[in-house]
Amino acid sequence: MTDERPPVEPVLQTELGALYAGDCVPLMRALPAGSVDLFFADPPFNLGKDYGVAAPDNHTEDRYLKWCFEWLSEGVRLLKPGGSMFVYNLPKWSIPIGEFLRTRLTFRHWITVEIKFGLPITGRLYPSHYGLLYFVKGKRPNRFDPPRLAMPTCRHCGGEIPDYGGYKDKMNPKGLNLSDVWSDIAPVRHSRFKNREANELSLKLMDRVLDIGSAPGDIVLDPFGGAGTTYVAAELKHRRWIGMELSTADAIVDRFADLSQDRANLRRYRSGINTLFTPEALALRARSGMGRNNHRYNIEGAAPDARLNGEVHQLSLDTTETVESIEGGLTKSPAVGSLPDERH
Numbered sequence: 284m285t286d287e288r289p290p291v292e293p294v295l296q297t298e299l300g301a302l303y304a305g306d307c308v309p310l311m312r313a314l315p316a317g318s319v320d321l322f323f324a325d326p327p328f329n330l331g332k333d334y335g336v337a338a339p340d341n342h343t344e345d346r347y348l349k350w351c352f353e354w355l356s357e358g359v360r361l362l363k364p365g366g367s368m369f370v371y372n373l374p375k376w377s378i379p380i381g382e383f384l385r386t387r388l389t390f391r392h393w394i395t396v397e398i399k400f401g402l403p404i405t406g407r408l409y410p411s412h413y414g415l416l417y418f419v420k421g422k423r424p425n426r427f428d429p430p431r432l433a434m435p436t437c438r439h440c441g442g443e444i445p446d447y448g449g450y451k452d453k454m455n456p457k458g459l460n461l462s463d464v465w466s467d468i469a470p471v472r473h474s475r476f477k478n479r480e481a482n483e484l485s486l487k488l489m490d491r492v493l494d495i496g497s498a499p500g501d502i503v504l505d506p507f508g509g510a511g512t513t514y515v516a517a518e519l520k521h522r523r524w525i526g527m528e529l530s531t532a533d534a535i536v537d538r539f540a541d542l543s544q545d546r547a548n549l550r551r552y553r554s555g556i557n558t559l560f561t562p563e564a565l566a567l568r569a570r571s572g573m574g575r576n577n578h579r580y581n582i583e584g585a586a587p588d589a590r591l592n593g594e595v596h597q598l599s600l601d602t603t604e605t606v607e608s609i610e611g612g613l614t615k616s617p618a619v620g621s622l623p624d625e626r627h
């Protein structure tokens with residue numbers, strides 16, 4: 284850091300991460316290239332949402348895209364070779380954003396996240412999905428560990444809904460392959476799950492994204508904090524994280540004061556991954572006379588993913604340790620790093 288760039292203190296610092304108040308573009312410019320393992324962005328969609336006066340959300344299309352390309356360029360610069368970038372947006376913006384990234388990174392997937400948003404619009408199809416673009420820096424990702432999903436089952440008897448024909452004994456006991464259409468992510472609407480008035484993503488979505496493209500100890504950067512869902516997922520999943528928020532960061536600070544509800548939610552989501560049946564489905568199946576094996580599923584001994592349930596990955600990171608020890612890492616740990624003062 285030079286004298287022209289006075290350091291700013293994070294507004295929130297945890298064992299694994301730090302949240303900075305300010306505009307993400309100059310904040311990101313202050314970080315060294317090739318220092319981030321996973322970049323995730325859920326920017327404002329230019330829909331005129333109220334994120335506070337500091338972060339207006341009603342620009343001309345050209346101005347909005349020009350701004351997107353600015354923070355995307357920084358994201359590309361910050362990624363390590365083999366690092367992953369995920370960008371969440373409306374299909375309308377995912378097209379130009381995807382085109383911009385295509386010439387800089389390697390395209391992996393356009394993931395369709397099926398969520399009904401807004402009301403049906405006369406003369407248009409009912410918009411029911413977001414695009415989650417997934418790119419990697421260089422040819423191959425350093426991490427690629429998608430979770431497997433439990434089979435959809437009848438909520439009355441636990442019987443499987445899709446017809447798996449005669450191949451039941453060939454099913455992977457760890458669950459179904461994750462596809463690029465995600466229809467099982469509920470929007471965060473209920474107050475029990477919501478941490479602020481404005482929109483926030485589901486912890487389940489972020490759990491999945493971090494599973495796919497990162498491992499414990501990796502550095503995750505999300506320039507658009509909102510209610511801090513990415514940071515909560517990173518913290519609970521033992522990733523280091525760097526956060527930024529231009530408007531108020533109060534919702535994030537409050538949320539981190541007590542993560543017990545998020546921890547419980549995450550544990551519940553994760554009981555439905557890397558297993559062929561959720562615990563609820565297994566209980567229903569037992570009650571309906573479908574034992575664990577009488578449908579020829581080879582699930583004996585296949586427990587739901589233990590990575591969080593049993594706290595198996597008790598990663599102990601020395602947070603004061605500099606990240607220099609990690610090849611190509613940041614020069615300082617995100618928790619102790621300093622950034623230029625861009626507070627408004």
Ligand SMILES: C[S@@+](CC[C@H](N)C(=O)[O-])C[C@H]1O[C@@H](n2cnc3c(N)ncnc32)[C@H](O)[C@@H]1O
Binds near residue numbers: 325482511
């Ligand atoms: C769609 S929300 C993100 C929600 C977040 N993913 C979550 O799950 O809670 C976008 C956030 O970006 C913030 N924001 C807008 N412009 C910004 C900028 N230039 N730098 C940093 N944050 C910004 C807004 O205030 C808003 O909270």
